[in-house]
Amino acid sequence: MTSPIETETAAAVPSVDLDDKTAATTKAPEKAPTGRSPRELMWARFKRDRTGVISACVVIFFFVISALAPVIASLYGKDPYTLYGQSQDPDAPALLDDFGLPLGYFGGVSGDHWFGVEPQFGRDLFTMLLYGMRTSLYMALGVTVLVTLTGVLIGLVGGYLGGRADYMIGRVTDFFLSFPSQLFFIAFMPVVTAMFVDPREETPTYFRALAILIVLWVLGWMGMSRLVRSTTLSLREREFVEAAKVAGASPWRIVRKEILPNVATPILVQFTYMLPSTILTIAFLSFAGVGFVEPTPDWGRLFAVGAKVAEQDPAFMFFPGVAMVVFFLCFNLLGDSVRDAFDPKTGR
Amino acid sequence: MLQFIIRRLLGAALTLFLIGAVTFFLFVAGPSDYASLACGKDCSPTRIGEIREALGLNLPIASQFWQFMSGIVMGRDYPTGHCDAPCLGVSFYSGDLVWDTIMDRFPLTLSLTIGGLAIFLVVGLGTGLLAAWKRGTAVDKIASGASMVLSSFQIYFLGPIVLTIFVYSTGWMENPKYVPFTEDPVGWLVGLSLPMIVMATIFTAQYTRMARSSMIEQLQEEHVRTARAKGLSQRYVFFRYAWRGSLIPIVTIIGIDISALLGGGVVTELTFSLQGIGQLAVMGATQKDLPLTMGVMLFGAFFILLVNILTDIVYAYIDPRVRLS
Numbered sequence: 001m002t003s004p005i006e007t008e009t010a011a012a013v014p015s016v017d018l019d020d021k022t023a024a025t026t027k028a029p030e031k032a033p034t035g036r037s038p039r040e041l042m043w044a045r046f047k048r049d050r051t052g053v054i055s056a057c058v059v060i061f062f063f064v065i066s067a068l069a070p071v072i073a074s075l076y077g078k079d080p081y082t083l084y085g086q087s088q089d090p091d092a093p094a095l096l097d098d099f100g101l102p103l104g105y106f107g108g109v110s111g112d113h114w115f116g117v118e119p120q121f122g123r124d125l126f127t128m129l130l131y132g133m134r135t136s137l138y139m140a141l142g143v144t145v146l147v148t149l150t151g152v153l154i155g156l157v158g159g160y161l162g163g164r165a166d167y168m169i170g171r172v173t174d175f176f177l178s179f180p181s182q183l184f185f186i187a188f189m190p191v192v193t194a195m196f197v198d199p200r201e202e203t204p205t206y207f208r209a210l211a212i213l214i215v216l217w218v219l220g221w222m223g224m225s226r227l228v229r230s231t232t233l234s235l236r237e238r239e240f241v242e243a244a245k246v247a248g249a250s251p252w253r254i255v256r257k258e259i260l261p262n263v264a265t266p267i268l269v270q271f272t273y274m275l276p277s278t279i280l281t282i283a284f285l286s287f288a289g290v291g292f293v294e295p296t297p298d299w300g301r302l303f304a305v306g307a308k309v310a311e312q313d314p315a316f317m318f319f320p321g322v323a324m325v326v327f328f329l330c331f332n333l334l335g336d337s338v339r340d341a342f343d344p345k346t347g348r
Numbered sequence: 349m350l351q352f353i354i355r356r357l358l359g360a361a362l363t364l365f366l367i368g369a370v371t372f373f374l375f376v377a378g379p380s381d382y383a384s385l386a387c388g389k390d391c392s393p394t395r396i397g398e399i400r401e402a403l404g405l406n407l408p409i410a411s412q413f414w415q416f417m418s419g420i421v422m423g424r425d426y427p428t429g430h431c432d433a434p435c436l437g438v439s440f441y442s443g444d445l446v447w448d449t450i451m452d453r454f455p456l457t458l459s460l461t462i463g464g465l466a467i468f469l470v471v472g473l474g475t476g477l478l479a480a481w482k483r484g485t486a487v488d489k490i491a492s493g494a495s496m497v498l499s500s501f502q503i504y505f506l507g508p509i510v511l512t513i514f515v516y517s518t519g520w521m522e523n524p525k526y527v528p529f530t531e532d533p534v535g536w537l538v539g540l541s542l543p544m545i546v547m548a549t550i551f552t553a554q555y556t557r558m559a560r561s562s563m564i565e566q567l568q569e570e571h572v573r574t575a576r577a578k579g580l581s582q583r584y585v586f587f588r589y590a591w592r593g594s595l596i597p598i599v600t601i602i603g604i605d606i607s608a609l610l611g612g613g614v615v616t617e618l619t620f621s622l623q624g625i626g627q628l629a630v631m632g633a634t635q636k637d638l639p640l641t642m643g644v645m646l647f648g649a650f651f652i653l654l655v656n657i658l659t660d661i662v663y664a665y666i667d668p669r670v671r672l673s
Contacts, residue, residue: 174363175363175366175367178363178367178649178652178653178656179367179607179649180607180610180611180645180648180649180651180652181607181611182607182608182610182611182614182615182626183610183611183614183625183626183629183644183645183648184645186614186626186629186630186633187371187629187632187633187641187644187645188374188633189633190633190634190636191374191375280502283502284504284611284615287504287615287618288614288615288618288626288630289630289634290630290633290634300504303502303504303505304504306508307504307507307508307618307619310508310511310512310516311511311512311516314508314509314512314516314517317505317508317509320505321502321505321509324500324502324505325497325500325501325505326500327500328500328502329496329497329500332496332499332500333496
């Protein structure tokens with residue numbers, strides 16, 4: 001590996017050259033020593049980390065293909081809801097055998113159905129996975145953004161005000177942290193859903209999504225809030241904040257202009273760790289049978305189906321599972337790279 | 349130390365009470381009518397009336413809450429008989445005592461959690477320490493790489509793979525089942541080995557990475573350098589100086605992870621169709637069984653708080669600074 005110093009001198013040589021030429025042609029070359037902001041430094045370090053950049057590309061790829069799910073599905077000519085295996089059309093090829101298991105190799109992989117078909121119903125796995133990823137990823141993105149905003153707000157208030165307000169917020173945070181979260185997610189999904197929908201009626205999908213959002217939001221903000229609080233607490237005593245105070249800046253201005261820019265990086269790092277775990281929690285809910293239900297395509301629900309048919313048709317789990325492993329591997333690597341770029345001292 | 353434990357216990361009791369209150373009021377006093385929630389679709393008004401009567405929903409909410417909370421401490425009388433001291437009520441769906449149901453299911457979850465914990469602590473910390481000891485060598489790269497890949501797996505993906513390999517296609521092992529430890533320790537271990545290993549694998553990977561980075565950080569500390577400089581053997585420095593310091597963040601994280609560990613137990617149960625607490629929680633939620641859900645919630649919270657207090661005590665034991673303050 002080339003050391004950063006070497007790269008810098010190597011890059012500096014031609015620029016000196018260039019400066020000489022420009023100095024000859026123009027009168028006053030602007031050669032102010034430009035300082036780089038911490039964010040620029042972080043970005044530069046991140047760009048040098050090849051693993052991080054590749055992982056970021058993979059993660060972005062996943063987000064893009066799931067956002068384009070309807071487009072891809074229409075080009076591909078299938079959708080995740082049609083029961084291809086139960087088609088009454090005599091010309092359609094038989095996809096399932098008498099036991100409802102896919103015909104052909106590896107869960108019925110064919111030119112028509114790239115990832116095979118679902119046992120029993122015969123839906124197309126490729127589109128189910130695409131749409132399922134769309135549900136999980138964007139749902140999780142929404143939840144994480146909401147949780148981050150809440151956590152930042154509460155953390156800033158606690159950290160900046162300090163004293164009694166901070167103490168009260170701290171106790172409330174501790175209380176929320178002692179909930180057995182996974183059990184709670186399971187138990188509260190039906191209750192929260194019932195707050196919006198009469199139990200005698202069918203629950204629409206967007207209400208389910210809303211219920212998931214609320215449950216994860218209420219029990220998710222504590223980590224971010226703690227982080228922001230502790231960072232704010234240490235920033236509050238720093239000289240530049242005191243200087244702003246002496247200069248007569250309003251608290252709102254101090255928080256916005258002095259503190260927030262300095263907490264932004266830890267928030268970003270925490271965000272890249274929170275997003276994958278939120279995706280997993282949503283998948284977990286659907287896997288346990290209290291999140292999204294039939295026929296909404298969802299990543300976690302594919303595993304619930306897969307676990308049920310694992311004995312007869314183990315190939316069904318393959319594509320969703322591999323996609324998940326690749327996605328999370330890249331996301332974890334990305335998280336580490338972001339952290340390293342932010343804090344190069346961590347020994348890794 | 350004693351004062352510290354007492355303070356923590358009081359705090360835990362208060363937290364439990366609050367969790368119970370929150371759960372109760374969300375269920376009972378929430379905007380939805382609990383009786384019609386339990387009754388489901390196509391429910392006749394007379395049936396709803398019966399359910400309200402059976403659940404005691406016609407009483408004022410405050411007295412319902414009082415009955416429930418006092419039942420936990422003092423026991424409660426039901427038309428069917430007396431329910432002893434830690435009384436969590438009667439399951440609306442099956443009519444069994446919730447406490448008995450939980451006690452029936454809990455050993456399985458506890459076995460999974462403890463078994464998994466034992467495996468991942470030994471293997472995970474061991475691999476992590478090995479990787480830190482051999483930092484930069486092939487051993488380190490393999491250990492770090494494997495733990496990175498394995499930690500991206502999920503229990504509900506790895507579980508069916510393992511089942512397919514060892515149970516369905518080769519028949520090397522039987523389907524996982526629970527045999528009480530007291531009856532047959534070998535059967536207990538064999539029956540639960542697959543779920544335990546699957547669950548431990550996921551956590552092992554995380555702890556390997558954590559142990560490694562924590563150890564490497566410790567090895568760069570000044571007191572470790574001093575120990576080296578005064579000529580102590582490499583091994584002594586590694587195990588006596590750095591190891592102890594690197595334990596502190598790990599114990600902290602175990603304490604935080606206990607909830608996740610219990611959650612991991614829940615996923616493992618569901619993946620391997622074992623009858624544990626998690627299965628009970630799902631059942632309570634899908635059958636809209638208030639007493640059952642309340643019981644599971646409170647029990648889970650109790651368990652987590654208990655382990656948290658234990659972690660704090662261990663923490664104080666490892667780090668003298670905590671004891672002094």
